[in-house]
Amino acid sequence: MAMTPSISSETLLSYAKQFGLPLFVYDAQTISTQIANLKNAFNVPLFEIRYACKALNTIAILRHIYQQGCGIDTVSMGEIQIALQAGIPPDKISFTPSGVLLEEYAYAIEHGVHVHVDQLHVLEWMNEKYPGTEITLRFNPGVIAGGHLKLQVGAEDSKFGIHINQVEKIKALTDRLSLKIVGVHMHLGSDIGKSDSFDEAYAYVLKVAMQWKQTLKQIDLGGGFKIPYHPDDHSIDIESFGHKISARFKSFCEEIGRDITMIIEPGKYLVSQAGYLLMEVSGTRDIQQTGLAYVASGFNHFLRPMNYDAYHHILNLSNPHGEISPYDVVGYLCETDTFAHERPISKIRKGDVLCLMNAGAYGFTMSSNYNTRPRPAEVLVQENGEGVLIKRAETIDDILRTDLGYQSPL
Numbered sequence: 377m378a379m380t381p382s383i384s385s386e387t388l389l390s391y392a393k394q395f396g397l398p399l400f401v402y403d404a405q406t407i408s409t410q411i412a413n414l415k416n417a418f419n420v421p422l423f424e425i426r427y428a429c430k431a432l433n434t435i436a437i438l439r440h441i442y443q444q445g446c447g448i449d450t451v452s453m454g455e456i457q458i459a460l461q462a463g464i465p466p467d468k469i470s471f472t473p474s475g476v477l478l479e480e481y482a483y484a485i486e487h488g489v490h491v492h493v494d495q496l497h498v499l500e501w502m503n504e505k506y507p508g509t510e511i512t513l514r515f516n517p518g519v520i521a522g523g524h525l526k527l528q529v530g531a532e533d534s535k536f537g538i539h540i541n542q543v544e545k546i547k548a549l550t551d552r553l554s555l556k557i558v559g560v561h562m563h564l565g566s567d568i569g570k571s572d573s574f575d576e577a578y579a580y581v582l583k584v585a586m587q588w589k590q591t592l593k594q595i596d597l598g599g600g601f602k603i604p605y606h607p608d609d610h611s612i613d614i615e616s617f618g619h620k621i622s623a624r625f626k627s628f629c630e631e632i633g634r635d636i637t638m639i640i641e642p643g644k645y646l647v648s649q650a651g652y653l654l655m656e657v658s659g660t661r662d663i664q665q666t667g668l669a670y671v672a673s674g675f676n677h678f679l680r681p682m683n684y685d686a687y688h689h690i691l692n693l694s695n696p697h698g699e700i701s702p703y704d705v706v707g708y709l710c711e712t713d714t715f716a717h718e719r720p721i722s723k724i725r726k727g728d729v730l731c732l733m734n735a736g737a738y739g740f741t742m743s744s745n746y747n748t749r750p751r752p753a754e755v756l757v758q759e760n761g762e763g764v765l766i767k768r769a770e771t772i773d774d775i776l777r778t779d780l781g782y783q784s785p786l
């Protein structure tokens with residue numbers, strides 16, 4: 377199946393000219409459509425989407441997602457701060473950290489943000505410092521799933537969540553603490569296309585949740601829903617999956633005798649397909665059968681192909697009807713930074729603008745200043761079709777700002 381951007385090539389090229397390259401462009405309409413798909417698929421009386429903002433957390437994006445009726449899931453003080461700055465009310469924000477210092481939990485609680493806990497010592501500390509707080513417990517479902525080894529976080533030996541062997545101990549502990557267990561949480565991993573894995577994990581978590589059924593108000597089933605990266609790839613069949621999970625959830629509610637809220641925490645599913653990374657071709661080389669196209673970008677701007685061997689579709693916006701031949705698309709960093717290997721792309725020339733698709737999730741948020749390269753600007757195409765600059769490009773001065781320029785005495 378052909379993969380075509382939701383924004384026309386002409387418009388993307390006009391943004392390249394107007395805002396400069398490299399540039400992230402996001403389509404608000406695509407995000408809204410994905411949210412609507414989820415709302416249709418999960419048909420339970422009490423349902424909430426908490427967007428995992430580690431995927432992309434520019435304030436304008438958070439505001440757009442909140443306006444569609446979603447809350448925000450965060451993992452650090454920084455993310456909480458951004459969500460608050462975006463105007464998201466604290467009761468619409470949750471905090472699902474891993475291995476953080478207690479001060480981060482304190483920050484969340486003191487700002488009225490609901491916390492998810494998966495460590496014993498945190499529970500004991502919280503009970504002392506913030507008695508009576510309503511919290512959610514995060515469990516490890518013990519199911520292996522995810523598009524890449526590094527994206528599988530639900531396996532039994534994973535660092536995330538309360539281990540199956542600790543459930544009894546946690547139950548005994550929470551029985552004697554004043555903390556109120558109002559929620560149970562799990563997150564299986566990312567890029568999961570098979571609904572069977574989710575089903576198995578959800579069944580386990582609902583069983584565990586029974587232990588706290590008196591105080592339970594919500595069950596958070598995490599994120600991880602697959603979207604297509606490759607033209608032959610598939611998305612998770614969200615409708616049939618949502619119906620199946622909703623039926624399971626409804627019978628759980630019947631069993632405990634009241635409705636509780638089903639929460640999901642998608643990141644990728646909401647924003648991945650909405651994003652494009654536009655990059656300028658700095659040069660080409662055609663001494664081998666596979667051509668080489670250098671772009672003025674690298675894993676400092678987009679890490680997924682290098683970190684997870686992820687496929688990201690690339691189009692040559694400047695020469696859409698050129699002859700198709702195989703290319704290695706590489707970046708400008710002083711180490712291996714291959715965006716695509718032996719990829720059929722229409723003829724690439726110096727100065728062309730390439731568009732890397734599925735750049736919305738874990739693109740900008742995983743970018744860095746490696747090789748002292750500033751991060752790109754970001755543009756949001758609003759639902760009225762107008763493209764607005766939502767973050768300016770960094771400058772070298774921004775990068776230098778934290779260096780104190782210390783010179784040791786001779």
Ligand code: LLP
Binds near residue numbers: 449643737
């Ligand atoms: N909830 C929790 C607790 C999470 O840790 C995550 C992602 C999500 C929800 C959202 O997962 P999603 O729906 O986006 O799959 N950098 C990787 C993905 C790492 C995901 C980390 N946790 C990537 O680029 O594929």
